[in-house]
Every structure is written in C-alpha cells, then in structure tokens.
Amino acid sequence: KDSYLRTISSNMNSILKQAIANHPSKDSLDRPDILPWNQLQRLEHYSEPIYEPEKLIPAMKRVSEDSSFVRQGTGYISLQGYDLLARNLSRADVRLLVGSNDVKGRMEVSNSLDGFRDSIQKGPMSSWKIDSAKRMRKEMINGTMRVRCLKARHLPDHHAKVQIYDGSAAILGSANLSWNGFVKNIEGSYVVVGESDVRYFVERFDEYFTEATPIEAELLEILDKSWPIRSEELVDPNDVYLRILLEMYGDSGNERSPENISLADYQEYSVNKSLRDLHEHMGSLLVAPTGTGKTLMGTFVAHRLHQKRKIDRIFVITKNGQISDIWRKAFLDFGLPYEPIPLSVFREQKGGWKKTLEGLKKSLNEKDLILIDECHHVMNDSKGKKNLLSLLDQPKQKTPYKLLLTATPMSKGLEDFNNLLNIVHPSVQVSKSSDVATLPSVTYLTHPLIAQRFAHESESGHRYVIFSGVHRFFAKKMTEQVRYDSNLLDELIETLIELPLETINHLPDGQMTIDGSG
Structure with a gap:
C-alpha cells in the first residue's frame, strides 16, 4: 500500500540522516574532507577582472570545466546559488563553507539554515527547484558534497566569498552563493590564476573547513520537509489553465440539450x-x-x-x-x-x-x-x-x-x-x-457586465450577444441637450424658489436611494 511504502521510505530517510556522519566516504583515503595541494590538478586559465552584471556566470563556467575538486566559501547558502554552481560541475566533489553569526556568545547556525529554507519555500514552484533539491540531497547522502558552518565563537566570522577550482583558479569577490550574487547584482570579482595565489587560498580554506562544523544533517532535514522533495511532479501550467476554465464555465461538452x-x-x-x-x-x-x-x-x-x-x-x-x-x-x-x-x-x-x-x-x-x-x-x-x-x-x-x-x-x-x-x-x-x-x-x-465581459462587437461598432444563433444588440445611448424658451418654466422656477422648502440630510426608515446605498 502507498501508506506502507511512505512509512518505510520515511524510516529509511531517518536512518540515512543519522548515519551520514559515519558515511564511509567521510574523510577516508579515497575521499578525504580536504585534498592536499600536491593531489590537485592544475589546468591553464587566464585571469579576469569582473565589475559588471552577467559576467560572473560565464567566468564560473569557463574555469569549472573539467574540475574535479571545488571549494566554495560564502556568507550564506541558497538553493538557487547551489544550482548555478552545480550545473557547471559534472563529476566534481564540492566542499562548501558557510558563515554564521555569533549573537552574545551563542553560536548561531540557524540564520544560515533559515536562509536556505526560505530560498526553497519562497518564490514560484518550478521544475528546476525539484531537480536542484534532489541533486543536492543525493550529493550530500553520497558524500560527494560536504557542507560545514564556521561558527564565530572562537574565530572571526566567515564572510569570505571565494570559489576555488582544483589548483587551477580562484574567483574572489563580493558575490554570495545566491541568484542575486551570481546574476542580478553588480558584484566585484576577480579570477586569480597565479599558482602561489591559488595555493594560498586552498590552504587557508582547508584550515577553516577543518575547524568548521558539519551541517549536512540539518540541510537534509530541511530538504526532506520541503515541497520539491515531497512533490512527485509539478502541475502543468496548461492543466492549471484548463482547471480555471472548468471552474468558470463547467464541463458541459458531453451534455445533451435540445437542438437549436x-x-x-x-x-x-x-x-x-x-x-x-x-x-x-x-x-x-x-x-x-x-x-x-x-x-x-x-x-x-x-x-x-x-x-x-x-x-x-x-x-x-x-x-x-x-x-x-x-x-x-x-x-x-x-x-x-x-x-x-x-x-x-x-x-x-x-x-x-x-x-x-x-x-x-x-x-x-x-x-x-x-x-x-x-x-x-x-x-x-x-x-x-x-x-x-x-x-x-x-x-x-x-x-x-x-x-x-x-x-x-x-x-x-x-x-x-x-x-x-x-x-x-x-x-x-x-x-x-x-x-x-x-x-x-x-x-x-447586470447589463454593463454582460456588455463589457461577454458581448461581441460588430463591424459597425455595435455590441451584441448571441441567443441560440440570433444576434441581440445593445442599444447605444445618445444624450442630446435641447434648448428652448419657456416663460412658463421661468415662472415655475420663481414659484419653487419662493416655497418654504427645507433640506433633509437623512432618509425615513425603510426608504433608500435609487442606487440602494441608503
């Protein structure tokens, strides 16, 4: 039964999350948490300054080609930012280092987690969110992606925004791991390719990463409770449109009615x-x-x-x-x-x-x-x-x-x-x-509603509706002012002015104005 399968699936997810800290790939010889400099490949790239929109993503795509070990430092993480980073990586391990806030001596990881949760829940539902959430979950379960948070109690808070691709290049700048940082905002960045410079950033990143706390379990819990993981599939927009039409006009296609x-x-x-x-x-x-x-x-x-x-x-x-x-x-x-x-x-x-x-x-x-x-x-x-x-x-x-x-x-x-x-x-x-x-x-x-929302317009500009094949037209109202002389009317007005009339600012009980407003 579906309910039984859901229960088994939920139990398996819980076991996976509990076991992730002891995953065989965790800091093993085959897949260590950090990869020493002498084991990193080094490919040829060129340096590039970036200080305008829509330039950072092409640079990331260029230096990420054929990468096998990627380090990313960021102030916070979002699903959109992960998607932009991961879509250029086909076989690379990823190490993600996220900052945190120290509030009155308390180590606050919750801000980073809340930001990640908001990046999933806010905004429109879309297929890319489902794909990205499933990919991120799979990579953390498999151990190919590891995420740590550098708590700020004993160390300065981590605000660095840096991407390091193998031993080949590092992208430094102000862009966080987010859609705004990578795409929308004007961010200042620089592609560093000098060997000594890249090595410096690798070694400093690894030092901080070793000190940081793993947060994969917390991220997995957020993902498992999110709609992209729980949704089997998105509703097609065409189906939504058809459902709206069905709600408005009903399903009368198969109903028989008398001819004509x-x-x-x-x-x-x-x-x-x-x-x-x-x-x-x-x-x-x-x-x-x-x-x-x-x-x-x-x-x-x-x-x-x-x-x-x-x-x-x-x-x-x-x-x-x-x-x-x-x-x-x-x-x-x-x-x-x-x-x-x-x-x-x-x-x-x-x-x-x-x-x-x-x-x-x-x-x-x-x-x-x-x-x-x-x-x-x-x-x-x-x-x-x-x-x-x-x-x-x-x-x-x-x-x-x-x-x-x-x-x-x-x-x-x-x-x-x-x-x-x-x-x-x-x-x-x-x-x-x-x-x-x-x-x-x-x-x-009402007549105005029918004329505005449902009527057709003829070539002559007159509006009409169709009754069983017969065109019924709305009359066009024409207002014309006619001036004429009338001594009798003048005398009547003078008589009305002389009458002891009084102004009433309220209506008797039960009486209403023409428009029904009281």
Missing part, C-alpha cells in the same frame, strides 16, 4: 456558477436583468443536475399559473420532470391545504430541486412567506437543492437581499450593496 437551444457566453458562465454554488452550498441565487433569459438559465441548471443524476424531482414555485405554463413548456423541451407549486399553496385557506403542505415537506430530500422564480415576489408575500420558509427549513441530511431567480433582489432594501441569502447560504449576510456581487452562492448579472 444553446446558451450565450454570459448564460453559460451563470449556469455553471450556479451549479458550483449548488454543489458547494446546496443553494444559489441567480440575479439577472429582465430579458436576459433567466428561465432558460434555470432550465439548463435543472437539466445538468438531472443529467448528472443529482436530482430526481424538480419543484417550481411561481406566483401564478401563467408563469407556471412557461416553465412547463421549457421543461418539456428538455424532457425534465416538472412539479409546479403555485404560491397560493403556502397561504392559509380552507380545506386540506395544511395536510398537503406537510406531505410535501416530509417527501423532500437531497435528490430534489426547488426552483423559486421571481423569488422577490414570493418573499414579499406576507401570507405565504412563513409557510414557504418552513418548507425550506429541512434537516441537513434531507436538504433539497434550492435555486432562486430574480431581476430585483432588493425591491425595498438590503433586508430583502439578506432574506434571500438566508435561504441559499444562511451563514452569509451583506451590509452594503456594493458587496452583493462577490458573495458566495450569488451570481449577479
């Missing part, structure tokens, strides 16, 4: 947003202006839920029989089961209405869809509102899907909107009208 009936782009978006809200919260409020096809969108929502076998029954609550007939025809075109419920059912009346309502409530379950058309009218019906809410207030395990449609969700104010929200998403309330479009379980269409 299709959705406009904004309708497709709205239908799939409502479907996602129904899936996540069991409720959705779809707000769309008159004439934008709420009936068609509601029918497609029901159709796709039924196709996916999420629902068996569909109940449509309307304010009158004429609207019920419109829904009946739409559902017949799609072959959907249809149960109309007139608003009058929820009003107290003579006869067995209460028994009918109780029977309906008991029969509802999670495989039902309750669609409320023009829900603002239904919620404003004082006689039936209480009984309707009682019907919708089901135990969690029997909660039906609820889809509310309206063009005017705030006929009187935000309280109306919150009443609708209480049906589709009880834990959410809104305090200002500007927030309604971003609420969960709400799809809020």
Whole structure:
C-alpha cells in the first residue's frame, strides 16, 4: 500500500540522516574532507577582472570545466546559488563553507539554515527547484558534497566569498552563493590564476573547513520537509489553465440539450456558477436583468443536475399559473420532470391545504430541486412567506437543492437581499450593496457586465450577444441637450424658489436611494 511504502521510505530517510556522519566516504583515503595541494590538478586559465552584471556566470563556467575538486566559501547558502554552481560541475566533489553569526556568545547556525529554507519555500514552484533539491540531497547522502558552518565563537566570522577550482583558479569577490550574487547584482570579482595565489587560498580554506562544523544533517532535514522533495511532479501550467476554465464555465461538452437551444457566453458562465454554488452550498441565487433569459438559465441548471443524476424531482414555485405554463413548456423541451407549486399553496385557506403542505415537506430530500422564480415576489408575500420558509427549513441530511431567480433582489432594501441569502447560504449576510456581487452562492448579472465581459462587437461598432444563433444588440445611448424658451418654466422656477422648502440630510426608515446605498 502507498501508506506502507511512505512509512518505510520515511524510516529509511531517518536512518540515512543519522548515519551520514559515519558515511564511509567521510574523510577516508579515497575521499578525504580536504585534498592536499600536491593531489590537485592544475589546468591553464587566464585571469579576469569582473565589475559588471552577467559576467560572473560565464567566468564560473569557463574555469569549472573539467574540475574535479571545488571549494566554495560564502556568507550564506541558497538553493538557487547551489544550482548555478552545480550545473557547471559534472563529476566534481564540492566542499562548501558557510558563515554564521555569533549573537552574545551563542553560536548561531540557524540564520544560515533559515536562509536556505526560505530560498526553497519562497518564490514560484518550478521544475528546476525539484531537480536542484534532489541533486543536492543525493550529493550530500553520497558524500560527494560536504557542507560545514564556521561558527564565530572562537574565530572571526566567515564572510569570505571565494570559489576555488582544483589548483587551477580562484574567483574572489563580493558575490554570495545566491541568484542575486551570481546574476542580478553588480558584484566585484576577480579570477586569480597565479599558482602561489591559488595555493594560498586552498590552504587557508582547508584550515577553516577543518575547524568548521558539519551541517549536512540539518540541510537534509530541511530538504526532506520541503515541497520539491515531497512533490512527485509539478502541475502543468496548461492543466492549471484548463482547471480555471472548468471552474468558470463547467464541463458541459458531453451534455445533451435540445437542438437549436444553446446558451450565450454570459448564460453559460451563470449556469455553471450556479451549479458550483449548488454543489458547494446546496443553494444559489441567480440575479439577472429582465430579458436576459433567466428561465432558460434555470432550465439548463435543472437539466445538468438531472443529467448528472443529482436530482430526481424538480419543484417550481411561481406566483401564478401563467408563469407556471412557461416553465412547463421549457421543461418539456428538455424532457425534465416538472412539479409546479403555485404560491397560493403556502397561504392559509380552507380545506386540506395544511395536510398537503406537510406531505410535501416530509417527501423532500437531497435528490430534489426547488426552483423559486421571481423569488422577490414570493418573499414579499406576507401570507405565504412563513409557510414557504418552513418548507425550506429541512434537516441537513434531507436538504433539497434550492435555486432562486430574480431581476430585483432588493425591491425595498438590503433586508430583502439578506432574506434571500438566508435561504441559499444562511451563514452569509451583506451590509452594503456594493458587496452583493462577490458573495458566495450569488451570481449577479447586470447589463454593463454582460456588455463589457461577454458581448461581441460588430463591424459597425455595435455590441451584441448571441441567443441560440440570433444576434441581440445593445442599444447605444445618445444624450442630446435641447434648448428652448419657456416663460412658463421661468415662472415655475420663481414659484419653487419662493416655497418654504427645507433640506433633509437623512432618509425615513425603510426608504433608500435609487442606487440602494441608503
């Protein structure tokens, strides 16, 4: 089983980290911690001053060719810096000496480790991070790369930035083992090739390296907990893009609908947003202006839920029989089961209405869809509102899907909107009208939104949307100022000025401005 394999792998990693200090390659005759000068190869290179960007990496590539033993001194270490160093080395052993801080007599290695951890976790996920982390881990496990930290308690702190390639060349300068140091920053460096000079740096490096403390175990622990080591593979950016499209527009490619009936782009978006809200919260409020096809969108929502076998029954609550007939025809075109419920059912009346309502409530379950058309009218019906809410207030395990449609969700104010929200998403309330479009379980269409985000533009410059193959154009508004003389208007203005008018800086309770801001 995968869980068993992960446990075994974790145990093996722990054993490896514990055993690394006693690795056979540690300071052995075959692979000593330091290699004496007389055992280093010496290749011919030329010296080079560097004091401009994008010059250091070419110099490193030049002197690292065919190297077999590389020493690197740095103030701190990063995964990016290691990658830039290691990508030019094919068969070289590496000795890395990192500095530390001495804070009030305490030997602080943690700063170097924290910097290394940040270099992995920060920034975008990428394949090179995975490759570099795996390579670095493998080299430390195998002993070909050894990392030590020169603690500053008894010695001066190590701030030197030096690369030494065999006995051939040394690169001195201000660049740390990092992407900024090697690539981005303007760093001062110099390629030293004189034999006596290179030998001096080799011997001094080895002296400090011998005094330093191994930190491979700490680095391995950071690597083993990092996402590059734990990730099997990165998600392809194309897959991410397709997933975003799927979240926005849904997967409707295999769904059948009646011939000659299709959705406009904004309708497709709205239908799939409502479907996602129904899936996540069991409720959705779809707000769309008159004439934008709420009936068609509601029918497609029901159709796709039924196709996916999420629902068996569909109940449509309307304010009158004429609207019920419109829904009946739409559902017949799609072959959907249809149960109309007139608003009058929820009003107290003579006869067995209460028994009918109780029977309906008991029969509802999670495989039902309750669609409320023009829900603002239904919620404003004082006689039936209480009984309707009682019907919708089901135990969690029997909660039906609820889809509310309206063009005017705030006929009187935000309280109306919150009443609708209480049906589709009880834990959410809104305090200002500007927030309604971003609420969960709400799809809020407006004419400007449709025109800006979903409309096409004709050759004449007019914008339009496509309804089942038919082009529907948005009218262009033209404002024209007409001047005319009117003595009567002048007299009216004088009369208004003389009236004892007063300024009111607040609105009566329940009254709102046109934009709904209060």
